[in-house]
Amino acid sequence: MNSPAPIAATTCRFALEGESGGPLCHCAGVSEASVRGAIDFRGVSTIEEVMETTGAGTGCRACHCRIQRVLNGLPAKCGGRFDWCHRCGCVNAVCGCEAA
Amino acid sequence: MKGNQEVINALNAGLTIELTAINQYFICAKMCKNWGLNKLAAHFYAESIEEMKHAEEVIDRILYLEGIPEIARYDKILVGDSPQQQIQDSLTLESKGVATYNAGVKLCLEVGDAGSRDLMERMVVESENSIDWAETQLDLIQRISLERYLAQQIGEAGAD
Numbered sequence: 001m002n003s004p005a006p007i008a009a010t011t012c013r014f015a016l017e018g019e020s021g022g023p024l025c026h027c028a029g030v031s032e033a034s035v036r037g038a039i040d041f042r043g044v045s046t047i048e049e050v051m052e053t054t055g056a057g058t059g060c061r062a063c064h065c066r067i068q069r070v071l072n073g074l075p076a077k078c079g080g081r082f083d084w085c086h087r088c089g090c091v092n093a094v095c096g097c098e099a100a
Numbered sequence: 101m102k103g104n105q106e107v108i109n110a111l112n113a114g115l116t117i118e119l120t121a122i123n124q125y126f127i128c129a130k131m132c133k134n135w136g137l138n139k140l141a142a143h144f145y146a147e148s149i150e151e152m153k154h155a156e157e158v159i160d161r162i163l164y165l166e167g168i169p170e171i172a173r174y175d176k177i178l179v180g181d182s183p184q185q186q187i188q189d190s191l192t193l194e195s196k197g198v199a200t201y202n203a204g205v206k207l208c209l210e211v212g213d214a215g216s217r218d219l220m221e222r223m224v225v226e227s228e229n230s231i232d233w234a235e236t237q238l239d240l241i242q243r244i245s246l247e248r249y250l251a252q253q254i255g256e257a258g259a260d
Contacts (some may be wrong), residue, residue: 014196026172062112062170081207082109084116089175090196091113093203 014095016086024066024076027059032076033069034037067095103165104211110204111162112170112217114223117197120153120175122148124193128186132253139255140183146229147190154223159220182258183250184241191234197227 023031038053051057066076081093129144159169179188201220208217240248
């Protein structure tokens, strides 16, 4: 019987042990799951309502594009070459974590 | 002027590294000063201020392109518990900066944003200078031993 395939190691040279996830809104430290929960269970449907309900987006406003993506039913991460990887702190163009 | 969103994202990635570096170099400077390593402290302090000027340039460019600077996003701030580790952490951070800005330069060439490319190219060169410094220090430690290296870093107490 074949042994199970080993879990691929993180290949990104900048990856930090135990780092994953990360907030959608860095100012308020609000996760994507919290924003999604507010949309699914509390009926919020606009960025203003997300701000009022979760606190996300009330600081520098740089996360508004990510909140809008979640409101549109998409993942907060746009997946572009310069999207941020919370595990290694690199953009996708440099990060090797996704390929691991 | 409305800029390309991916270029703005690339500039924001660079900004995150600059903001992280300001703090990382600053705590290194203060720790080295506390250890009595005044020359090394002065170097880290100057690096911290330089990173702040880089951050200013990047923020100005993002605003010019009508983007929103990600001023609250930081990478992990590595606080080395020895001078050698601090130099190694500086090397890691600056290497990340070079890789990020080089990817940004490539993007700018693709979308025809010469202004952002010029800025990012200058940031690459600045980071490479910092990498060169860190590699030289680590090489010196290997050559003359840590004790002799640290003796050279005591210097005179400054105002920092």
